[in-house]
Amino acid sequence: MKKVGEKMGLEKEIIEDIINPQHILILRLPVKFWGKVYVTWGCVVLHNNARGPYKGGVRIAPDVNIWETMELARLMSLKTAVTEIEFGGGKTGIRLNMEEVYKFFKKEKDRNFEKTLHLDICEELSYQINRYLMDHTYIPAPDMGSGPEEMAFIYNQTHDPATVTGKPEGIAGWLPGRKESTGYGCSYATKIFMEEILGAKLKNARVGIQGFGNVGSNLALYLYQMGAKVIGITDLYGGIYDENGIDIPSLFEYVKKNYTVKEFKKESITNEQLFSLDLDVLIPAATGHVINETNASKIKAKIIVEAANSPITKEGMEILNERKMPVIPDIIANSGGVIASMEEYSRSLSAIKISKEDVFGIIRKKIEDSLRMTCEISKEERISYPEAAIQIAMVRIYDAMKKRYHI
Structure with a gap:
């Protein structure tokens, strides 16, 4: 992007303004199971909304970090622009290491538990960024580690089908x-x-x-x-x-x-x-x-x-x-x-x-x-x-x- 900006003849400060995100939210995401509270962390990067609402998926993975999430949000801004979609770019990254989770709860591997954990984390996420969702400032979607079920949980909190995309078949706005x-x-x-x-x-x-x-x-x-x-x-x-x-x-x-x-x-x-x-x-x-x-x-x-x-x-x-x-x-x-x-x-x-x-x-x-x-x-x-x-x-x-x- 820097190379292209220089080729366009843009000033250094303007290039940096296009490259850098406009807002970054750091989130503490606690979830409770079996009487114990497990805390994971996430971030929401709102990169650019000049062309429309911030748009980007919810990534849940063990190696998620803020730098990767910033890069993915930036890519979303480029993606929506090159395809002429009236969205900007954003991204949510949630760091979740299931090995650590199983060790914390002293439980054996269980796919049903993993799905429930993902859903609960997305529910907590939707509580914490509710105002960004309700006024369509940021519109999440599925990504690595999340899918239609997680989007349904976000929709359950907002009761507005336009606040999230990638919803499961059969619910309003799918x-x-x-x-x-x-x-x-x-x-x-x-x-x-x-x-x-x-x-x-x-x-x-x-x-x-x-x-x-x-x-x-x-x-x-x-x-x-x-x-x-x-x-x-x-x-x-x-x-x-x-x-x-x-x-x-x-x-x-x-x-x-x-x-x-x-x-x-x-x-x-x-x-x-x-x-x-x-x-x-x-x-x-x-x-x-x-x-x-x-x-x-x-x-x-x-x-x-x-x-x-x-x-x-x-x-x-x-x-x-x-x-x-x-x-x-x-x-x-x-x-x-x-x-x-x-x-x-x-x-x-x-x-x-x-x-x-x-x-x-x-x-x-x-x-x-x-x-x-x-x-x-x-x-x-x-x-x-x-x-x-x-x-x-x-x-x-x-x-x-x-x-x-x-x-």
């Missing part, structure tokens, strides 16, 4: 297709980029995916339906490989019962092996900073699609740029979720329903327009696709801030 939207959007971005920008074919393309959570699993399914051959998948517990292509619908059923892709196929694979496979498309869809200076030179894929947020470090990106390896930036590739959230928010306000097909149509249009503009600027100015996408977003954020006298 949106058909919201759960699959990020994975669907990423699959469509991959298809458009391969077939219309590179002139290649997605059918039978060899794909490797890191991560099989909500994003990675739906992404794999849609790519499978589009005719791609997903040959390698890894998750937190292990990985699988099949040269002839993995049966994704069968894998879905397996993961429902086993909570991992591990041992679905006899041939296993590690993340390191996945990244060095001879692929047409490599898709990191799990966590950040997994492609770095140690492995970027070993990647053999023809293109990389950033389904995760910031999966490539600065040093890793420099190596990929030197190798002229195309990267579909995260702020476009995984924008399907926030595009759907825009529809969920507006439909919650109007109480007018929309079909899943219409939601997916809006996602396709937004992603295609953003991707085409990014590719045009990349070609004209001879810069990478991620830099071109950031440039589009920065111009729009700066313009909105200036018109609103924020700078």
